Structures are given as C-alpha cells and as structure tokens.
Amino acid sequence: MIRLRRMLVVVTLMGLMCHLARGVAEEEWPQFRGPTGQGIAKAHDLPVVFDDKKNVAWKVAIEGTGWSSPVIAGNQIWLTTSTDAGHSLRAICVDRAAGKVVRDIEVFAPTNPPAINAKNSYASPTPVLNDGRLFVHFGTLGTACVDCTSGSVLWRNTEVQLNHKEGPGSSPIVYEDLVIVNCDGLDVQAVVAFHQSDGKIAWRATRPGPLDSNPDFRKAYSTPLLIGRFADPANQSRRESRDFL
Secondary structure (H helix, E strand, O other): OHHHHHHHHHHHHHHHHHHHHOOOOOOOEOOOOOOOOOOOOOOOOOOOOOOOOOOOOOOOOOOOEOOOOOEEEOOEEEEEEEEHHHOEEEEEEEEOOOOOEEEEEEEEOOOOOOOOOOOOOOOOOOOEEEOOEEEEEOHHHOEEEEEOOOOOEEEEEOOOOOOOOOOOOOOOEEEOOEEEEEEEOOOOEEEEEEEOOOOOEEEEEEOOOOOOOOHHHOOOOOOOOOOOOOOOHHHOOOOOOOOOO
16 A cells, blocks of 8 residues: 555656646756755746646656655656665656656665665655766665666665664755765764765764764654855865764
C-alpha cells in the first residue's frame, strides 16, 4: 500500500509541474525546497484543485519507493527511488515535455541495507542539480554524481557511515565546488562536504556542544540552508567554518 501511494503522488505532482511550466516563466527547481532552499517560487495564479485528470498534462508510473522530491533543469525532471527492499538505489530522469522515463540508473546496489522505519524509504533525500550534474545522497548508503547528459555515474562515495535508525532523510546542497550533506545519526553528528569534481571529502565538521544522554535524541534529518558566505576568505578558514548552517 505504501508503494502504490507513493507512485500515485509522485506522478501527479510531476504532471502538474509540467502543466504549470507552460503558463509561467521557465524556472528551474534544482534542489529540495527550490532555488533558495526556502520553498519559495515565482509562479502565481496556479491551479488549487487537481486530480488524476484535471490540471494534469501527463502522468507516469515510477517503480519502487522513495520520498525524495523531484528536481528540474531544462527539459529534465530527476528523482530517486529504491527497489528490491533497498538493494537497488536508483536515479530516474523523466522528459518534462513528454512525460516519459528516459533514464533509469542504478547508482548503488547495497548487499545488506540497514533496517529503516516502515514509514520512511531508502530514497528520501532529494537530489540536487548543478552545472549538468545530478548529486544524489542515500545517507549511509552513499553519495554519488551522475552526468545528466550521458547518464554515467561519475563518482561514488560510501565513506560516511552512520546509524540513521529510521533511515536517511537529509538532502544535499551545493556551494561553489562542494556538495554538502548533514549526517546526524545515533552515533555520528557531523556536516560533510565533498568535492563536486571527484567526490573526495573536502572537510568534515563535527557538531559542537553537549549531546543528549539518550542517543535517540541525537539524530536529526534536517537539510542544510546556506545563509551567507562560509567565512572571511582573508583568514583562509572557509573550509573550517560552520557558519553556513
């Protein structure tokens, strides 16, 4: 039932976005909660009532489960999904105009995915688009970069290991040459930045301050929000600053 419900919601939202694109300025939606990460769009006079037929230009079924939001650049709509009980983590590209799946890429194939909350999925973090590349994050199961033109996986990184308990939920953001992810689990509480070019870890900042004695209250699923420059470039501390959270 969860799987079916997810498929219907996702395809209806994608069809609605395709329909809206014809009536408003072409605005890309490259990350979780939009261009600014605040859930703000320039569109106006949008339909407030729709179902599987009304105000929907097309719909397409997506296999598997995933709570990630779609991201949009040009004529491409990307989202993530998981199949085979988390043993296959995938990136899906849908043609924005035609409403057809044009790429279905297996990014990771975990042999032993950890248990998650039944209300969550293995593909809950929303990917982020930047300069023709898609950055996907599946929490402790890995972070990767996909070329949006060829569909090739340019790099994978599984170095950041943590116990989410409930499964992954934090979405990545990009800043200059970095992909930044929040890693808050029972055992690990840190922010990690990867180089966009090769996926190597650029820096890792452990969450400061005292932690709750109950590990269950140490975990979190928030997405970073960039609110200013990392630091004053003059003091050469951009890689070490935590001011962006």
